[in-house]
Amino acid sequence: MTDEERTIASVMVELPSSVTPGLVCGHHHLYSSLARGMPAPPGVAGTFTEILDLVWWRLDDALDLEMIRWSAMLGALEALERGTTAIVDHHASPSAIEGSLDVIAEACAEVGVRVSCCYEVTDRHGADGARRGLAENERFLRAGGRGFVGAHACLTLSDDTLASVAGLADDLGVGVHIHVAEDLTDIGAGARLEPYANDEWLLAHCVHLDRRLRGTIAHNPRSNMNNAVGYAHPADKPNPVVLGTDGIGGDMLEEFRLAFAALRASDVTQTPDTAWDWLAGGWALFPDALDDRVTWTYDPMEPWHLAYTPGVSPKQVVVDGEVVLLDGRPTRVDADEVRARAAEQAARLHARL
Secondary structure (H helix, E strand, O other), X not given: OOHHHHHHHHXXXXXXXXXXXXXXXXXXXXXXXXXXXXXXXXXXXXXXXXXXXXXXXXXXXXXXXXXXXXXXXXXXXHHHHOOEEEEEEOEOOOOOOOOHHHHHHHHHHHHOOEEEEOEEEOOOOHHHHHHHHHHHHHHHHHOOOOEOEEEEEHHHOOHHHHHHHHHHHHHHOOOEEEEEOOOHHHOXXXXXXXXXXXXXXXXXXXXXXXXXXXXXXXXXXXXXXXXXXXXXXXXXXXXXXXXXXXXXXXXXXXXXXXXXXXXXXXXXXXXXXXXXXXXXHHHHHOHHHHHOEEEEOOOXXXXXXXXXXXXXXXXXXXXXOEEEEEOOEEOOOOXXXXXXXXXXXXXXXXXXX
């Protein structure tokens, strides 16, 4: 057992059985909070790249800073309401790059949720778009923001841009947060990333990763099922694993249950403990959350119970010593106002699609 694992284990032993540290979402897209109810795409997406073209790349290109603010507020609120106190976000807004990471960080702080930010560098908007994405990562991180250097995926990155992403991360002493081999169209990602990746990198998805690659894998079982890209088999990989939602909310207990079900479907000998280890992996990625305290409606909060118990919710959440959720309601913001303002911004966004 590593020193990090020993620390996590000792914290869990010391807590009452109805209390856990704050949960961590290891891969989120907070801007997708405004996607619900969006108009149907102009065509039926039959492949993963068509899903990107017809849905997500239309949506992220239409975002402005006000939409980004309220999507982050709503996403942070929903995470807090499910006992998630730390989010690792991966952001894209090609028409509103500059300052976007500050907007997200400030919105999450207002709700009382910790966040790690990055901007998704890509060549899909040309060399200038890639340059601006790199600059936003650098500006935010040099100003003291918490996060990674972000990148979309090898399938939208030239060799020069990929080298620039990795070089900037090395210069700043942080990792790269990137989608890796999510779909077969990105099957060559492992070979391209191998010269650059290190233990600080966060590798989202890795469904079709065909070689050993250094870094932590962010496993997103619900999203992978939704996009029909396959099963990642994270238990078969040597990397540390964390759980993420890929933008489908912030309910990490639900993601844990789904991760266990997917794992069990691929190997009937598996137990909930493995999926729980992936959930707990978030604390190694975001150790501040170990100091947060979530008091739940269920006792005991342990994997063999939670794998089969729906409806478990937090009664109280304490972040950095402050009660930010009490009796299921946030203390820093008005939940009804956040939802109303987010709905207004969603309507503005959908009108642009």
